Amino acid sequence: MTAQAADLYKELVDILGEENISSEQADLIPYMKDSYTALMRKAIPFPDFVVMPGSTGEVQGIIRLANKYRIPVYPRSFGVNIAGSAVPYAGGLVLDLKRMNRILEINEDTMTAFIEPGVSWGQLRKEARKKRLDIIPIGGPYDTSPVGNFLLTNITPYSTRYPADRAVTLEAVLPNGEIIRTGSQATRTGAELNPYFRYAYGPDITGLFRGSLGNYGIITRLMIRLRPLAEVEKNVYYAFDSLEPAVEAMKSVERLEITRYSMLSNRHLSLRIAAHPDELRDAARRDAIMAGLPEYQLVVGLGGKSRQVELYEEMVAEEIIPRGGREAGFDDATRAVMDEMTEGASQKVLRMFAPYAGFAAVIGCVPAARAKDLNAAIRETVKKYGLKDALSGQPLEPELIVIPYDRCSTVYVEHEILYDPLDSEGVQLVNNCLRECYARLVMNYGAVHTMPNRSLLRVVLPSYAELLTGIKKMVDPNGIMMPGGPYTLEEQLKAEVQGG
Amino acid sequence: MLAEFRENIYHCLKCGACRIAYPEYTPICPSGERFGFDSYYAIGRMEIARAVLEGRLEPGEKMAHRVFTCTSCGACEEQCRPAVGNRPLKVIEELKADLVEKGFVPANLRNFLKNVHLYGNPYQAPREKGGEWALGSGVKEYRGEEYLLYVGSEGSFDPRGQKIALALAGILQKAGVSFGILGSRENCDGNEVNRIGERGLFEALAEENIRIFKELGVKKVVTLSPHAYNTFKNDYPGLGADFGVVHYTQLIRELIAGGKLVPKKSPAARVTFHDPCFLGRHNQDYQSAREVLGAVPGLELVEMERTRRNSFCCSGGGGNCYADLLGGGGDRNPARIRVREAYGTGARVLATACPACAVMLGDAPAAEGLEGLIEIRDVAEILLEAL
Structure with missing residues (x-):
């Protein structure tokens, strides 16, 4: 350890105590990799320290030291990432925030939760449900964090009923060591009396942090929107043979303005969700499950009083059936898994990436009418590079997810390219393919996403x-x-x- | 060889499912909760294993602490299997074996292994004292009875374990079960030795035990500890064992069902049950102990949030009952976390069916300021009192 690092260590101990700081390589190495880093063309250096603050004050103290010593800081909230956005690219300090895992308030009146960054979606759901509230469904798994995996990186399904902006107000330690509060918390009285309203004086500063990936500071407290649990909550599933009518059907359903969420996916995604990874490894079992799945599947989440849901169900069918959709029949076990997945904070969503752990996403947001062309372009590119399915050895068909934004005025289109990280040649091909996919997506379709490529x-x-x-x-x-x-x-x- | 687990290691998604019980959404790894850094969870240990495999990390004492604080409770694997299909515990145990081979074992665990090697138990107790716990109880050395009662090192030498062993012997006597003990011939079963990765010593212990059992004509073994039950059932057959084995809760459940034991009212009114990892997760028996407790009139069994397959380990497995690598830590201490959880159910008795769990949890009520408010008892003790 250099003299400067020793001085820094001493000052960090004063703030955190020895048990919450480490410079041991065995402690540092787990923070240097996620499931995306295999695709990166740069080596990640050892960070100098990993530190685990327990409060906003401790975070502030660490940031002041980082400025004093001019040392990089890489925060991580609950510590799960699949996009290389929380690894220490220039060494320095890894700020592991999972000790800050308190739910400070769940407010039934404002339907909000006030949480620290180490709170997981699952933890929040469990506490919210005790008050007949719930998280607004997310696409990610239960063991990710509303701060890190939603606010900062933007993974989640949207619907007519719940818009994209679920963050209400927040508290952050800015990189210069100052503490900022946003929205109605930005006043001396608001933090105490009314921290529940996003749009305060001037531009939307809460929104500035969305997709910022820690660049503008460390969020230490987030007021997040919840939803009321309805008397009846139900998912309806429809099958389609091709993508275009499925997107059209989703658009028409979203414009009824009645859905809790909707999501469209192809059978390659459904297969991963429905089957246990052991079943996927068994070719006969895999083919049998695949045979029972529709080419495209649209799930629509409905909720309300029972007669309301009955009516909604009829209305949805009226939009979908004429567009070529039909009810998708699943066995009970498959349906249970699908329901769990679509309600969000799911364990089974992790199966999307299993069993080979190599995962790359091509994401772009475009008008609904462009989804089909965009899908064709990505499939064509994957074919051009000759990517193979690691399970079957057959040409790879990417998993597809289409999610509506704002009454389907735009759709979020995600293609998953799965590969075996042990296949180094394959990894290189995936890397090249990804670059071309993104180039086409951006240059030919103007597709964007909050996570820039x-x-x-x-x-x-x-x-x-x-x-x-x-x-x-x-x-x-x-x-x-x-x-x-x-x-x-x-x-x-x-x-x-x-x-x- | 760690290299044989390359696929498991490289196919870790880094998703962190190993850290959280699903669907309870509660922390599930005792060492992770105790120390906090990712290196103390399976997600980090998989990365350490990968770094070792690739030669990016040199094994050493500090690394050994991160690896051997794993209690082999299996909670990580219980979460990872249904989601991702991976086997993190297999990798961690292989990493332990790799470190043992390279000579990097924490000092406390080295002493444990040395004592087992020299004395046949981790307590440095002379073998001839092996049966002293039973003096005056009427329990005899095994002479071809129907069952061999194997009490293990805790039952033989730990004061807390001895009380539980005596309670169990008392129950078997009341039920008229024909049984005997090994006394001075009893040797460590080797479950912890195996989980630590000292495979040579494990095989020597197992072969010696199998030889003794065969010599005495043992056909049925009933164990006090789920740890012994686990290794007799799952590891010994591959080494030539031909005896049947049950955990004592399984035998007692049958004795109650057959009317050989009739529990009366228990003073232990509200009880919660802590699933021992080597009875539950490793052997899928979540029911026997509960049925025994359920047969006691007046006993109300309440469940903790983390229960059955998602039970939270007391931190005693993987040799930690002796080495205490997870000791201290204030309110992050796993045994204290577990006792807080138990007390939160309203139960005034935290029951378990494992002497190692009873030892590990034993001091936690006082540390939590709950002395006199919650008591740690073994199922055998509760039942004996009700007979």
Whole structure:
């Protein structure tokens, strides 16, 4: 340990106590990798320390030290990531926030929860349900975090009933060590009397943190929207033979403005969810399960009083049947798994990635009418690179998920490319394929997502980049937060713009 | 060989399912809860295993602490299997064996292994004292009775375990079961030795025990400890054992069902049951102990949130009952976490069916300020009192 690192360690101990700091390589190495890093073309160095603060005050103390010593900081909330967005690209401090796992309040009146960053979706759901509330369904698993995996990276299904913005207000330690509160918490009285309203004076500062991946600070408390549990909650499943009518049907259903959520997927995704990984490894069993699954599946979540749901069900059928949809029949076990998955915070959603752990997503948001073309482009690119399904050895068919935003004015289109990370040749092919997929997605369709990709960065307008980097410089004058990461909003972004 | 588990290691999703009980959404890894860093959860240990395999991390004492604080409770695997289909515990135990081979074992565990090797038990107790716990109880050494009662090291030498062994012997006597003990010939069963990865010593212990059992003509064994039950049932047959084995709760359940034991009213009114990992998760028996408790009139059995397959380990497995690598830690201590959870149910008795669990949980009520408010008892003790 250098003299400077020893001094830093001593000061960190003063804040956290020895038991919450480590510079042991065995402790550091688990933070240097996630399921995406196999695809990255750069080595991740050992961080200097991993630290586990237990309060906002401790986070603030750490950030002040990081500025004093000019050392990078990489926060992680509950510690699960699949996109390389929480690994220490330039060493420094890994800030493991899972000790900050308190649910400070669940308010039945405002239908909100006030949580710390180490709270998982599952933990929040369990406590919310005690008060007849629930999380608004998310696409991710139960062991991820509303702060890290929703607010910062944007994974979740949307619907007519629940819009994208579920964060209400928040408290964050800015990279310069100051504490900020947003929305109605931004006033001296609001934090105490009314922390429940997002839109306060001036621009929406809560929204600034969405998709920011730690660049603008560390969220230490988040007020998040919940939903009331309905008397009856029901999922209806429809099968389609092709994608276009399925998207059309989803659009028409969303415009009824009655859904709790809806999601469209192809049979390759359904297979992964429905089957246990052991069944997937058995070719005969896998084929048998696959044979019972529709080519495309639309699930619509309904809720309300029983007569309301009955009516909604009829209304949904009236939109779907004429567009070529039919009720999808599943056995009870498959249906239970599908229900669990669609309600969110699921364990079974993890099966999407199993059993080979190599996972890459191609994500873009486009008008619903472009979903079919975008899907064709991605499939064509995957075919061009000759990617193979690691299970069957057959040409790979990507898993497809289509989710509506704002009454289906836009759809979120995600293709999953699964591979075996032990197959180094295959990994290289996937990497090249991914780059071309994103290039086509951005250049031919103008597709975007809050998590920027390299192709997207290349075409960002200079004025947009200036604004983002300007804000970053203002709150992070020493550039301590997340330097070198794939989504860095400053030097890399600037270089890309200039180069482009 | 760790390399044989390469697929398991590389196919870890880093999803963290191993840390959380589903669908209770509660923490499930005792060492992770105790120490906090990812390296103390399966998600981190898988990455350590990978780094060792790739030569990026040199084995050493510090790494050994991260690995051997795993209690082999199996909770990580219970979560990972249905979701991802992976086997993290297999990898961790193989990593332990790799570290044993390279000579990196925490000092307390080294002492445990040395004592087992020298004395046949971890307590450094002379073998000839093996049957002293039973003096005056009327329990005899095994001479071809129907059952061999195998009480193990805790039952033979730990004061808490001895009380439980005596309670069990008393029950068997009341039921008229024909049984005997090994006394000074009893040797460590080796379950913990095996889980730690000292495979040579385990095989030597198992072969010696099998030889003794065969010499004495033992056909049926009833064990006090689920740990012994586990290794006799799952590991010994592969080494030539040909005896049947039951855990004592399984035998007692049958004795109650057959009318050989008739429990009367118990003073233990509200009881919650802590599933021992080697009876529950490792051998899928969640019912026997509950049925025994359920047969006691007036006893109300309430469940903790983490129960059965998602039971939270007391932290005594993997040799930690002796090495106490997870000791201390204030309110992060797993035994204290478990006692808090039990007390939260309103139960005033935390029952278990494992002497190692009873030992590990024993001090936690006082540490939690709950002395006199919740008591740790073995199912055998509760039943004997009700007979």
